[in-house]
Amino acid sequence: MTTLLHIDASPRGERSLSRRLSDRFVEAWRAHRPSDTVIARDVGRNPPPITTELWIGSVFTAEDERTDEQRDAIKVSDELIAELERADLIVLGTPMYNYGMPAALKAWFDNVIRIGKTFSFDLERGDYPLEPIMTGKTLVILSSRGEFGFGPGGVREDMNHLETHIRTCARYLGVEHTHLIAIDYQEFGDERHERSIEEAYAAVPQLVEQLQSSRRSTPATVTSGRG
């Protein structure tokens, strides 16, 4: 049994390409694993609150010493982290907004990356005092980008602050493996965009099969076949 956390970060509904990708992923997953649990979290349409000074004060206060006001300030953070704790696989649909995460997705990360919950801090570790608390999660990023050339060696590689940033943050959520499927050229609306959509749509069921296959062979020895 696998638990999926399905996050969408686009403020758009029907018109969102990243939503179409994440929906396809979850449908393809469920086609073979109908009894797996899917937790849906729509941060695009219901953004988590942006963290405040009260939030910061609360997370740095021992749990049994928090005031009611402090407890209230981190209620959403508690919920979001509880969802994350249950998840084996995070399926994240997100557009690239101004070369990075939409603010709503960053608000999600700012709520879930939390001392004592998702990471521990110990100066005895020297210059690298932070360590994730959770382990073994897989992250699938399903993205849509207006331009192109954001991959390694691409013409806009240096302007890509989306999945590079997500990967950096995801480590502190216990993510150990990350996969990316992206649609490009949205602003051009040309043949390259159509081809990019087709390729992404084709890649989704392939990735589902690959992940389900590796999960079937876990925790037993991984075989070279598809289990």
Add this chain to the structure above:
Amino acid sequence: MTTLLHIDASPRGERSLSRRLSDRFVEAWRAHRPSDTVIARDVGRNPPPITTELWIGSVFTAEDERTDEQRDAIKVSDELIAELERADLIVLGTPMYNYGMPAALKAWFDNVIRIGKTFSFDLERGDYPLEPIMTGKTLVILSSRGEFGFGPGGVREDMNHLETHIRTCARYLGVEHTHLIAIDYQEFGDERHERSIEEAYAAVPQLVEQLQSSRRSTPATVTSGRG
């Protein structure tokens, strides 16, 4: 006469190191230029609304065809862009949050990077259809970071998605020159942190002098002296 746009992105008040830096910068500026205008925009304590599907629909609708609802949805964006248009120098105090911008600052960028206002889009330009509309602005980033080694060649260079991302976005606001002063080691609270604070505090008036000196010699020929 120079107009400064002073933005703070920290949700903290007195305890914010990036606020202390930006306050010092503005004070040092005013000490020599008391009649320059300073526009203050506190996104940390009053985050702009996160952009919605209605916002997107509105900015892609011709101005004279927008409904009242659409006009309302971009009212804050209009205000923020008007502030930006007036500014020659953007003074941005921001902490590094989870290796990037606080969500509130990303919400500011998502509101101000807007078609027809801060950038134009033309497919006749080929593979690079976006161009900034404004020109000649200078950006000063005053930052505070919990860890260290985020600069070129540093041990956490690959984890820095803050000023790298800000620089990418700032181009579309008409920013042509960017300066960075950052305090490091905040989480360590050790001597290195104290030294980093001292160095940053010393760098602020130096940068103010450098910028005021180059402004004095603009638009006339730039001289090698301090004008």
